[in-house]
Amino acid sequence: MPQPSVLITGCSSGIGRALAEAFASAGYTVWxxxxxxxDVAQLQQAGFHAAQLDVNDAExxxxxxxxxxxQLDGLDVLINNAGYGAMGPLLDGGVEALRRQFETNVFAVVGLTRACxxxxxxxxxxVVNIGSISAVLVTPFAGAYCASKAALHALSDALRLELAPFAIEVMEVQPGAIASSFGANASREAEQLIREDSPWWxxxxxxxxxxxxxxxxxTPxxxxxxxxxxxxQSDRRPRLLRLGNGSRTLPLLATLLPRALLERLLSRRFGLTERL
Ligand SMILES: NC(=O)c1ccc[n+]([C@@H]2O[C@H](COP(=O)([O-])OP(=O)(O)OC[C@H]3O[C@@H](n4cnc5c(N)ncnc54)[C@H](OP(=O)(O)O)[C@@H]3O)[C@@H](O)[C@H]2O)c1
Known part of the structure; x- marks a missing residue:
């Protein structure tokens, strides 16, 4: 039996790196x-087939x-994992931040999946698309990120139907809170917008x-x-996987709580109750 193969994006840290290790330990050829x-050199040293890829780079x-x-006779699994959180007030980041967020979290997924x-x-x-629970429970100061993951969820649903005739499956993952560099990277994004001349200062x-x-x-x-x-690896793969801390409770809050109450809780949690 030839080894199954998997291609994973964004393996420098966090979820991508952990996925590379898990699939390698299960006998996959991991790209x-x-x-x-x-980071590519590090991945190579760790024994993976490593390749440099900015997912926004068509060439x-x-x-x-x-x-x-x-090098392969086909690809068994593609995991679209690379992504980041463009945090900050939606109008501070504006169209430019929103466009960059969609380039990486949404458009690149379609581009790479098409190429594969x-x-x-x-x-x-x-095809496994790493979405987020943030698409289900939308929070303030993460509008661009939540919107990008909601778009990814919709595209995953469309892809699943369109790829079914070719017997290609599509699985969507909605992680909750997972230990990674995501928070540090999101904080760096947010700090770029935190300026004294912002109305949200x-x-x-x-x-x-x-x-x-x-x-x-x-969750680790x-x-x-x-x-x-x-x-x-299961015989009946789930269409949607919710994994990690909060991944089950947050969608319940989003559907069960009256909208006005949910917005009051979110406003309190993120300090939006003051009138400016
Ligand atoms: N951690 C969570 O709680 C959580 C929750 C829900 C969903 N997610 C999703 O999980 C995925 C992985 O994130 P993570 O938590 O593992 O965070 P992470 O540790 O920050 O990893 C993100 C990875 O994506 C890569 N990346 C970002 N932009 C890229 C680009 N243009 N081209 C190629 N690679 C790029 C990063 O590379 P660099 O090191 O070069 O920046 C890094 O390897 C993301 O899609 C994220 O939205 C995470």
Whole structure:
């Protein structure tokens, strides 16, 4: 039996790195990608097939697919994991921040999946999209991020239907709080917008709290990775997986609580009750 293969984006840290380790330990040939050369070197040293890929780089995608075509007879699993949180007030970031957020979290997923389609078709493969519970429970100061993940969820549903005739499956993962560099990266994004001339300057501690929120009591990334691996290997793969702390309770809050009460709770949590 040839080893099954998996391509994972965003393996420099967190969920991507944990997935690379979990799939390798289960006998997969793991193609792990990262955008910085030092991270690629690290992945190579760890024994993965490592490749440099910024998911927004169309030429980089073409070069990667050429390598995969050369070395694999098809692709069993594609995991679209790379992503970040463009945190901060929606109007402070404006269209530019929203566009950048969608480039990475949404458009790049379609671009890479499209490029992988011939390889996936040969193996009747699986596409796994890492979404977020933030698409289900929308919070302030994360509008661009929540919208990008909601868009990804909708695209995953459409893809599932459109790829079914080719026996390619699509699984969507909605993680809750998972230990990773996500909070540190989101905080860096938020700090770029926290400026004295912003109308939201007095609310800056709420912005900071939202940027850090994913790292409040998080589930270790390796737990998510092992649960996801089990789901990928099962005979009846789930369409949707909610994994990690808060991934089950937050959607319940979003559907069961009256909207006005939910908004009051979110306003209090992120310091939005003051009139400015
Ligand atoms: N952690 C959570 O609580 C949580 C919850 C829900 C969903 N998620 C989702 O899980 C996924 C993985 O995040 P994480 O928690 O593991 O955070 P992380 O540790 O920050 O990892 C994110 C990865 O994505 C990569 N990345 C970002 N932009 C990229 C680009 N343009 N091209 C290629 N790679 C890029 C990062 O690379 P660099 O190191 O080069 O920046 C890093 O490898 C994301 O899609 C995130 O939205 C996370």
């Amino acid at each position: 792990a990608t990262a955008r910085r050369p030092e 980089g995608i073409t070069a990667l697919i050429a390598r995969l075509e050369d 389609f011939p390889l996936l078709r040969r193996k009747r493969g699986l 007095p609310l800056r501690e709420g912005i900071r709290a939202r940027a850090r929120a994913s790292q409040d009591n998080p 990334a390796r737990h998510l990775a092992h649960q996801l691996l089990t789901a990928v």
